[in-house]
Amino acid sequence: MTKAPAKRRQGPRRSEDSRAAILEATRKELVENGWRKLSVDKISRHAKASKQTIYRWWPAIGTMCVEAALTQLPPRSTHGRDPVERIADLLQPLESAMKAGSGHAVFRGALMAACDDKEAGDAWRNWIKDNIRAPLRLVLAEIATKKIIRRDFDLDEAVDTLTGPIWSRVLIFRAPLPDNFSSHQASKLLKSLAP
Amino acid sequence: MTKAPAKRRQGPRRSEDSRAAILEATRKELVENGWRKLSVDKISRHAKASKQTIYRWWPAIGTMCVEAALTQLPPRSTHGRDPVERIADLLQPLESAMKAGSGHAVFRGALMAACDDKEAGDAWRNWIKDNIRAPLRLVLAEIATKKIIRRDFDLDEAVDTLTGPIWSRVLIFRAPLPDNFSSHQASKLLKSLAP
Amino acid sequence: MTKAPAKRRQGPRRSEDSRAAILEATRKELVENGWRKLSVDKISRHAKASKQTIYRWWPAIGTMCVEAALTQLPPRSTHGRDPVERIADLLQPLESAMKAGSGHAVFRGALMAACDDKEAGDAWRNWIKDNIRAPLRLVLAEIATKKIIRRDFDLDEAVDTLTGPIWSRVLIFRAPLPDNFSSHQASKLLKSLAP
Amino acid sequence: MTKAPAKRRQGPRRSEDSRAAILEATRKELVENGWRKLSVDKISRHAKASKQTIYRWWPAIGTMCVEAALTQLPPRSTHGRDPVERIADLLQPLESAMKAGSGHAVFRGALMAACDDKEAGDAWRNWIKDNIRAPLRLVLAEIATKKIIRRDFDLDEAVDTLTGPIWSRVLIFRAPLPDNFSSHQASKLLKSLAP
């Protein structure tokens, strides 16, 4: 007579309050002190969370930064149906997040973390691949099929052209993105790929 | 008109041995541990130099990294007279330095430092402006005058197109530069600016 | 009348191992290098304790020295009932500690600390007052009442006469105390105060 | 035909200005920071003297302190001819120096130095022996011969009784000497040695 144990874990589950407070504190500290001066101790004090809680749930401080940046992205919206708008819609969340408040500093922190730390870098690149690069490739491939743009171009290179300036501006030039960045990038690309 | 007495300072001069050892140690540490784990203590031990000596001559550890990277650059050479070669010659020192030994890691460190630290960033951007961007602008302007390329283009944007991939590859993708990167970039740009 | 909830603190308690190792290291360093060359770094290395732990529990290095000396004192014993022995018993712990091993050097260190540092001085004087001077005054007053010594003398001055040579010998002359110092001092005093 | 070598050294002699400024700075620093925080660097800056000059003329910082204290003593004067006054005259310079301005702190510093440092201790004890103890012994021996005091007493112990309280008060109790300390000590001693 075997008991199907149903094996539910005992005790309390992970505290969502704690997680949110830690990510919020991470953003604040990134904005105020930057990546290199970020410290687990300060985040823990700021968030009134114990260090143990932080170390239990994140493998490294870098991945916390990446998560802190990504959890603040607005959801992707669908404004239009024409090619330029479909591409711009995919870039828009990043553009918006970077312009809201101190989003700029938070993203610079996350990017630095991704450059420094192997694990954080993987987390970052995976997210970018799944949420930005793959959808962009899909759209580009589709409109190429519809002969809106010519078909003999390098997909990866095209995606790089679209997103590259985001990283270099944020990271190296500490410059804000210009207004309507997403649309401009999209229409510039489509023009240069005109058949 | 008599010359001022030129009043030489008393006491010992800055030790060149010390300076070189510190920069060399900085490179080693950057390669082995990366920017965030770089520490003045380790550099000082590695270089058998006292911390005071480091703090005496560099305002921040970031500027040390920038100097450590830049003092390693090979001198600019002049291989050819045709437009592509003239542009490639300006990019070549960076390309070579990045490919020699661990140059890649050193430059990533310096770039990270420039992103994190205000002063290091200024030092970096000034050097880039004086030694890469300004000469590139000169050459581009000149060959435009000679009608080799068309005249209605944005100089800054053209320079960005040439150098941008260096930074993003080094920093974000940790990818090596391809062979003949400089020449390829130069010829690609000139083709796209053909009159 | 309900009792307050007694609110016990969370987290680990102070490590007794650590405290003992630090005091022991302090004694060793005092013996080997003396007060002025005593350093928190050396003690910390010697005791395999972190500097933070030292700074957490002692307000200044001087108070550590005082504690290091006092925690080594043997307990007061009660050998006899006649006046000379009762007085000698009170001085005996100091005499013994000073003669055991390097007690001399430890006490010189503690005394120097007490001279240099306000807080260490207070700690020292308080201990002396409570454990040496006050008991001595009690005994002297009592035997004066019993007319064993005359009654018109200055209590404080008598106590100074008993203890003074301890300090000056230890500190200034670096000379050891003679054999049976306590008894001799006691009997000399009582003789001079004979009615 | 022997040559008297005369061998006079070339070059400038020791600068008295420099010596005075260094001793004065030492006194200031002793008063302000005490023995343990005294530093050659601070003295050198304060006195506008180079460290080399300090190290050239003093074997250790402790001997500087002793010299700084002793060079401040007023000259011994001769007020009277009766035994009490003759003894008091010998103690008076110390008493005066200790009461003038911050003499107290300077002497505490010098005494601490003498306790810590072998060489400084020797310098101190030699000076005391030559200038205080030896003359006191002479006077006491002489008045004993004249039967003003009895002849069977320990000279050293008598001298200790006279000077002991100076050291213990200055060093351990940080207490000032009472008015007419020298005369009182002298008359008290003579009374207790009355034949």
Add this chain to the structure above:
DNA sequence: AGATAAACGAGACGGTACGTCACGTCTTAGG
């Protein structure tokens, strides 16, 4: 008068120590 040599101020150098902060691990108590 010119050369020689000592003493000086300034201060760079390799070190050690300061007192503080952060790391990642751990122990305790409470929910």
Add this chain to the structure above:
DNA sequence: CCTAAGACGTGACGTACCGTCTCGTTTATCT
């Protein structure tokens, strides 16, 4: 079982001093 609190050993921070050294200047003696 998760959490807050926080002590622990390790080690880096940026500053101050240690004692030694190297400069360039000044000054007194010797030739």
